[in-house]
Amino acid sequence: MPEPTMNMPEPEAEGIIHTEVDITPLDLGGPTIADGEKLLEVDDVTLRFGGVVALDGVSFDIRKGEILGLIGPNGAGKTTCFNVMTGVYQPTSGGVRFLGTALGRRKKFAITKLGIARTFQNIRLFANMTALENVMVGVDAHHTTGVISAMFRLPKHRSEEDTGYRRAHELLRFMGLDRRADELARNLPYGDQRRLEIARALATNPSLLCLDEPAAGFNPAEKIRLMQLIRSIRDQGYTVLLIEHDMKLVMGVTDRIVVLEFGRKIAEGAPAEIRDNPAVIAAYLGVDEEDAS
């Protein structure tokens, strides 16, 4: 008998994350650009709700292959910025360009098809569908099967279903959820739900993956594991935009950081620069600074 402590499973019995699974973005014939070039440009975006200015002339860009951190105190406009990028809100002025084309008044699902996928700050899975089905909905974003081809099980339906199931399973495996595939999303543990949201977003084959506080509610160990996961998602060829509250985490995982405060961009740069930027410290790290001294 080996010593019991040696082979003890992890306490949460979490699924094993298989970062070696190949989930590189599929080439669906859309425009492609080289690493380091501008993937998405937020150009002087202003958004007003009545008298409230939620975003005030915000401009920044996301380059292909990087992990960009979007940080700021509560109410700074981070999620609003996400919502403008994914078509939930139309900017009052300014605009967003993705892969060189203006998003304009495109519908939300059309923007997703262009290649921007997101997760939600508050988990918004399809609760009464299985984990696999949740991911399949994402995969379906690029499918065109309609009633007729489903009704007669035409070859198009079959091939889309087959490749879709394979892709969905690979994504679940990558996220360590393959054992949970046929469980209802609402029955999954919290951490699995968070990762399932990422899997579902990845399933839409995005060029840009936007994660809205994916580590919210995680303990420090889980957070570190998630950040490693996010890095390996990037290494598979995705560009990641990350909203996160935990400064240490953001510093550790991102390539560049954009800081918002009261709807304005107050700083942009490499993590080290941001850490030393007095405006950022004043706005956001001020409390930490006092604690430290």
Added chain:
Amino acid sequence: MSTSTAQTRKPRLDFKDRVAGLPKPVKIVLWALFAVFLFALPLLNIPFITTEDSDFGGVLFTVATYVLVALGLNIVVGYAGLLDLGYVGFYAIGAYVVGVLSSAHASLPWLVAVPIAIVVAMISGVILGAPTLRVRGDYLAIVTLGFGEIVRLTLVNSQWLGGARGITDIPRPPGIELFEVPSLDWSNGTPVVDLDNTTTFLKFGIGDFVPYYWLALVIIVLVLVFDILVKNSRVGRAWEATREDEDAAELMGVPTFRFKLLAFSLGAAIGGLSGALFAGKAGFISPDSFQLLLSILFIAAVVVGGAGNRVGVILGAIVVSYFPERFREFADFRVLVFGLALMVLAIFRPQGILPPGRTRRVKRADEREQVLEEGLPDA
């Protein structure tokens, strides 16, 4: 191999898994027997099940139309999550298109009128859905409720449509008289083949409603197959995603409006088909046949059975339509008993008799995948 997988993952095999575990020929035989039983049901005259006060064939036909309507409404309410309280409108449109085209203003045969009725009902679904599916939840329920009443009032007030008197002399489905099917007689306590009381296959007459029931049963099977095929596809997933969280679905690339409209028009088409069937059997339709109460009963069938589960809604439709006929002797208390039953159900099975379970297909696909990837699970 697959059974051991199932057992390690889920020690207790429920009924569904047991049935699924049977060898394929056995399953086919069981299904065939079940189908034969359903077709023979009105002729078996099984005591207690058979309604004594009214013609059992006619009752079964009514039950079958409710089942058909419930299946159609289940697509709208159960899958896509759109509360449609005016479903009777589509049922009426289906019936009236048949009435107008085959009796009132033209004399097309019933078989030609039915496909037109389906298409017209479908188009009316698109016309109603296009503006109204932009509102959600309770608002949609109110708009559709209005639609059902608008249709009925239009029928009452339009002289072209026969007004309150309705349309008479609607032709029956075409039949061929091939052979006689005897029924069973239980009057002595044991079943005896009664050669005097026969049903002609396949004669759509006025005295014997069994052939109508057979026709409805065939249509139900076709609609069920359609339902299963479409539900297990991108379309079904898109409906469910829309039902679960419309905004999230949209952001995951589902054109939700398009899929809602699709669900609405498919549901309308099935509603129209049921109406056409009803018109063909009744031979006479009037606005009185399409009261608001009917819409409520349709919704009750879906909700009682378990919205989103096709077997559930079939059971729900049977409960809603069969029991009132079976217990006609308590006719005065029908609504009271019905209300009590609904309350009991709401307390003990708030999701309906059979709430939607996950499809076995997903589970099986998953098990296959796991076996492929990891070999047999560790014993």
